[in-house]
Amino acid sequence: MGDFTYLLISGLSLGSLYALMALGLVIVYGILRLVNFAYGEYIMVAGYTLFLLSPSPLPWLVMAVVAAVMAAVMSYLTERIAFRPVREKSLTAMLITSFAVSTLLQNAALLFVSPRARVVPTPGIFSETVIIAGNVTPVREILAIVVSVALLIGFSILLRKTILGIALRAAADKFTMTRMLGVPANLVISAAFVISGLLAGIVAIFWLGRTGSVTPGIGLTPLLVAFVSTVIGGMRSLSGAVVGGYVLAFVTIIFNNLLPGDLYEFREAFIFTIVILILLFRPEGLVRGRG
Amino acid sequence: MSNIRVTVRRRATAAFAQGIAFGMGILTAGAFGAPTAAAQEELFIGGALSLTGIQAPLDEPTLRGAQVAVEALNEEGGILGKQIRFVNLDGKSDPATVGNVAVQLIEQGADMIVAPCDFDFGGPASRAAQNAGLVGISTCASSPLYGSAALGDKQFTASMWNTTMGAAAAEYAFKEKGWKTAYVVTDTFIDYTVTLSRYFIEHFENLGGTVIREDKYTQGAQDFSAQLNRIQNLDEKPDVIFISSYMPDLGTIIRSIREIGIETPIMGGDSYDDTGLFAALGEAHGNDIWFVTHTYMKEGVAPGMADFLEKYEEVHGEAPDTSFTAMGWDTVMIMAKAAEKAGSTDGDKMADAMEEMTFDLLSGKLDYSSAEEGHYPYKEGALVELQNGETSFIGWMKPTNPPAP
Known part of the structure; x- marks a missing residue:
């Protein structure tokens, strides 16, 4: 029983972060059909913001909010400066641009900060633990679950009840039709990027809290995780991204715990075999979107 | 009117692109010393250290240390009476790139190669050096594969083995x-x-x-x-x-x-x-x-440490924060002493000299076994x-x- 709760909490905590990452990636994909490869760099930006703010006397919560907002601002700026000028050209142009933005941001961190790990401040509560069903569990993991679930609920209310949300969903469904009905394209796209960046920023707080440090290449794993989650869950569905995130996290955690030592080295092979199996039976992902 | 705007915008884009290229140039080239073409009175040390990617946290400090060593040696007249030119090309933590930049450096006339701080990432640089008959030294690869058995009779690591x-x-x-x-x-x-x-x-x-x-x-x-x-x-x-x-x-x-x-x-x-x-x-x-x-950044830990700490601060404006900086210094110093003893930068002569010598380094005393025995680095750990x-x-x-x- 203890082992089961441990698996459950680890899976939920990792899955919540994966789900948020995937959601941030898919919200832009849904509208522009663009896989934003600079997405992981928003996490890096949030991390370096925390690092730069760490000498200041601000309370941690304020720093965290500023960091998440900075990620959203960076996401907005990349859309405005990099993606908008090439949006009309072709999807390939945007894809290449997203690689360029990613490289540019990483190199900026290398040049202006350092290739070596820099410390991000973490609050005391991140290091505290509670005992659940006989297992010592970091409070940070519980917080990650609570914050993510609250965000997911808030986000789904936003999508269902507000005009912006309805416009976003409509744009994700049939972008051209939505524009014809008078919804301003630029506004919807900018909003999608801001939300995407904000999600990355919030994920960054918990993701970096695990290590306590940030490096220029920190965004790669979250980007891959988000990408694989969206593929599993369904590239055209927002709820699919969330489902994909949790599925990937649980598959990972289960293999981590159950594979015997010698097979552990091939963990990735096992995980991706499952991913391939899912895609064989559900080529469009677990959740089928419309359009 | 619109034509003019287009040109202006293109120019701005071009300038932006140049700016990026310049920024990347700093990252990849990182040349130290005179940026002129290799002349006769120059001795050229090529580095394939990674300044980007997962290997960068280890390679970047060794590069900084190596730069200090080159400055210090040049002030005292260089190696074999020649001024040293040290150029590092970013190996990008990618074994293929590391090998390619090493080949590029050798084509530009490098006399010896500084290889990255790891067997998997640094090995390709040493293989390129071996193929060209040059001495290659890894700054701090500690895998026992880093030696003459796997890489060739002119390849060494400045680190102890695992x-x-x-x-x-x-x-x-x-x-x-x-x-x-x-x-x-x-x-x-x-x-x-x-x-x-x-x-x-x-x-x-x-x-x-x-x-x-x-x-x-x-x-x-x-x-x-x-x-x-x-x-x-x-x-x-x-x-x-x-x-x-x-x-x-x-x-x-x-x-x-x-x-x-x-x-x-x-x-x-x-x-x-x-x-x-x-x-x-x-x-x-x-x-x-x-x-x-490898060592510890404090006076008295090894002979010459105080001198290194002072020179490092002169060159980089801050104190070294990891002992890996000393490994860059040590690597260049091994090259300098071996070349002086061999009286040449010839790979075979230098490798022979290195096998015979005992080096007194910031990271302790170092003795290499013969090429037949794998260039085992006899060293102490800190x-x-x-x-x-x-x-x-x-x-x-x-x-x-x-x-x-």
């Missing part, structure tokens, strides 16, 4: 600390992390200790919960946990262990020698950690302790009868 590093850790744990049982976590990422654990286990068991279990981890997995669960549920608590991993995940692993209240001493190798790790662990988690590394997030130097450690590679 046989020494792992055994020094085991000997300190067993003999000095009296720890009898160990739990080992091995990152299966690269040869360095795998062999370090292997030699720790071998020596610890030879001394009479018991290894409860060797658990595996993979760099980049970012999830240590399964391994943590196994440590928590052990029937018998180990005296020490030996973790052979790499930054950035090393930080995650140690934090996860300390966070849930496991206070067991932790030991490891030179990948711990990173201020980023100490700061990330902080006062709360940076306790009871010991590691074997033991460093981390308490309350602060390091202190314990001393030099030369294990008796370290395992054979």
Whole structure:
């Protein structure tokens, strides 16, 4: 029983972060059909913001909010400066641009900060633990679950009840039709990027809290995780991204715990075999979107 | 009108692109010394150190140290009466790129090659040097594969091998600390992390200790919960946990262990020698950690250390924050002394000189075995302790009868 709760909490905590990452990636994909490869760099930006703010006397919560907002601002700026000028050209142009933005941001961190790990401040509560069903569990993991679930609920209310949300969903469904009905394209796209960046920023707080440090290449794993989650869950569905995130996290955690030592080295092979199996039976992902 | 606007915009884009290219240029070229073409009176040292990617945290400090050594040598007249030109091209933590930039440097006339701080990432640079008949030295690769057997008779590493590093850790744990049982976590990422654990286990068991279990981890997995669960549920608590991993995940692993209240001493190798790790662990988690590394940045630890610290600060405007900087200095100094002794930069002559000589370095005394014996680097490890997030130097450690590679 203890082992089961441990698996459950680890899976939920990792899955919540994966789900948020995937959601941030898919919200832009849904509208522009663009896989934003600079997405992981928003996490890096949030991390370096925390690092730069760490000498200041601000309370941690304020720093965290500023960091998440900075990620959203960076996401907005990349859309405005990099993606908008090439949006009309072709999807390939945007894809290449997203690689360029990613490289540019990483190199900026290398040049202006350092290739070596820099410390991000973490609050005391991140290091505290509670005992659940006989297992010592970091409070940070519980917080990650609570914050993510609250965000997911808030986000789904936003999508269902507000005009912006309805416009976003409509744009994700049939972008051209939505524009014809008078919804301003630029506004919807900018909003999608801001939300995407904000999600990355919030994920960054918990993701970096695990290590306590940030490096220029920190965004790669979250980007891959988000990408694989969206593929599993369904590239055209927002709820699919969330489902994909949790599925990937649980598959990972289960293999981590159950594979015997010698097979552990091939963990990735096992995980991706499952991913391939899912895609064989559900080529469009677990959740089928419309359009 | 619109035409003009288009041109202006194109120009702005072009300028922007140039700006980017310039920025990348700084990253990739990083030339030190006179930027002129190789002339007769110049001696050209080529570096393939990685300034980007996962290897950068280790290679960047060695590059800084090497730059200080080149400046210091040039002030005193260079090597063989020639001024040294040192150019590093970014190997980008990609073995293929490392090999390519080494070939490029050799084509530009490099006389010797400084290879990255790892066998998997640095080996290709040494292979290129070997093919061109040049001496190649890795700044701090500690895999026992880094030597003449795998790479060729003109290839060396300035570091001790993992046989020494792992055994020094085991000997300190067993003999000095009296720890009898160990739990080992091995990152299966690269040869360095795998062999370090292997030699720790071998020596610890030879001394009479018991290894409860060797658990595996993979760099980049970012999830240590399964391994943590196994440590928590052990029937018998180990005296020490030996973790052979790499930054950035090393930080995650140690934090996860300390966070849930496991206070067991932790030991490891030179990948711990990173201020980023100490700061990330902080006062709360940076306790009871010991590691074997190359040297320690403090006067009196090795002859010439005070001089190095002063010169480093002159060149870079700040004190060195990791002992890896000394490995860059040592690598260049080995090259300088070997070339002086051989009286030439010829690869064969230099390699012969290196096999005969004993080097007195910032990272201790170094003796190489012959090429037939693999260029085994006879060296001591430096033991460093981390308490309350602060390091202190314990001393030099030369294990008796370290395992054979």
